[in-house]
Amino acid sequence: MAILRAGPWGNLNSTHEDPWTDFSQFPTHYPVNCAKSNWPNQDWKTVYVLDSDPGGNIYYGTTSLGANVGISGSIYPYIQLIFCYQATQGFDVDFNWTITGSNFAPTLTWDYETIEGDTDSFFNTPANSGTETISLPATTFGFVSAYIDAYKFDGLGSVTIQASWS
Amino acid sequence: MATQDELNKKNEASKERQRVTRERRAKEAELKAFERQRMGFRNVMSSTKLQREVKAEVAKESERLGLSSSGGDDRGGIYDVSTDNYSQPDNNQVSINNDIANPGIDAIIGSTATSVGGGGDGGGIPDGFAEETLDVVNNDNTAGQRVFLTKAV
Numbered sequence: 012m013a014i015l016r017a018g019p020w021g022n023l024n025s026t027h028e029d030p031w032t033d034f035s036q037f038p039t040h041y042p043v044n045c046a047k048s049n050w051p052n053q054d055w056k057t058v059y060v061l062d063s064d065p066g067g068n069i070y071y072g073t074t075s076l077g078a079n080v081g082i083s084g085s086i087y088p089y090i091q092l093i094f095c096y097q098a099t100q101g102f103d104v105d106f107n108w109t110i111t112g113s114n115f116a117p118t119l120t121w122d123y124e125t126i127e128g129d130t131d132s133f134f135n136t137p138a139n140s141g142t143e144t145i146s147l148p149a150t151t152f153g154f155v156s157a158y159i160d161a162y163k164f165d166g167l168g169s170v171t172i173q174a175s176w177s
Numbered sequence: 178m179a180t181q182d183e184l185n186k187k188n189e190a191s192k193e194r195q196r197v198t199r200e201r202r203a204k205e206a207e208l209k210a211f212e213r214q215r216m217g218f219r220n221v222m223s224s225t226k227l228q229r230e231v232k233a234e235v236a237k238e239s240e241r242l243g244l245s246s247s248g249g250d251d252r253g254g255i256y257d258v259s260t261d262n263y264s265q266p267d268n269n270q271v272s273i274n275n276d277i278a279n280p281g282i283d284a285i286i287g288s289t290a291t292s293v294g295g296g297g298d299g300g301g302i303p304d305g306f307a308e309e310t311l312d313v314v315n316n317d318n319t320a321g322q323r324v325f326l327t328k329a330v
Contacts, residue, residue: 015313016320046318100318
């Protein structure tokens with residue numbers, strides 16, 4: 012059975028919100044996607060959070076399916092990608108990352124939660140690059156977040172992280 | 178009350194009908210005999226062509242005897258005693274009135290087919306409702322659209 016569209020943006024507490032416009036601050040609601048498809052008037056998108064270092068620069072914005080975002084830092088850079096979705100059947104989404112530099116330790120986490128109560132999460136100390144496939148359940152409204160960081164323990168030079176959904 | 182003359186006429190007509198019937202039956206018997214004789218060879222006839230030839234001969238003989246394939250003009254007819262006429266009945270009707278297997282076009286009785294609940298004579302969208310095209314997630318996870326009838330509450 013078809014699902015009536017929510018959004019265009021929202022979160023688990025409020026499934027109908029206008030698109031976020033003030034990207035000088037951390038967004039509190041996110042684009043609501045149709046699984047991995049585009050809506051007739053809104054392409055698939057995800058919010059990104061790019062943090063270079065504690066106390067350093069932090070950037071918020073949106074990007075599309077398959078597009079990389081990146082950030083460099085000398086201590087503890089991280090990338091977080093967040094979106095909401097609706098799906099009539101379960102589907103897989105891939106979180107891809109690449110970290111370049113030296114003397115760093117990466118961590119990766121992801122989690123999802125649906126308005127019906129399905130939830131799952133994952134934590135790992137991954138390789139410097141890779142793909143993590145997340146199997147998302149069918150839902151009338153779901154929230155997904157993935158996070159990758161690189162803790163640079165020598166304080167010398169910088170490390171660069173890139174990440175995307177596909 | 179009928180006069181003697183009228184009774185005599187009716188008797189004559191009746192006798193004439195009986196004579197015609199006797200003649201027709203005699204012809205039919207003759208034709209049947211002819212057919213039996215020709216078809217007697219049927220068992221030894223393996224050729225469809227030959228069988229067709231016999232049927233054609235029987236049809237010709239029927240024509241010669243003045244018999245139609247249905248057995249005569251008045252066979253199966255309806256006799257009208259008031260007019261002293263035979264007439265063939267109309268062919269059976271073939272329509273949705275006789276057989277539900279026949280296709281038909283339903284007609285909605287009333288002023289409009291789309292009016293719902295008090296719409297009355299307007300047709301189209303019910304009173305107080307408006308059409309809105311809304312996005313949906315299709316069964317295959319693609320985006321689609323549906324037209325909804327909506328009404329503010």
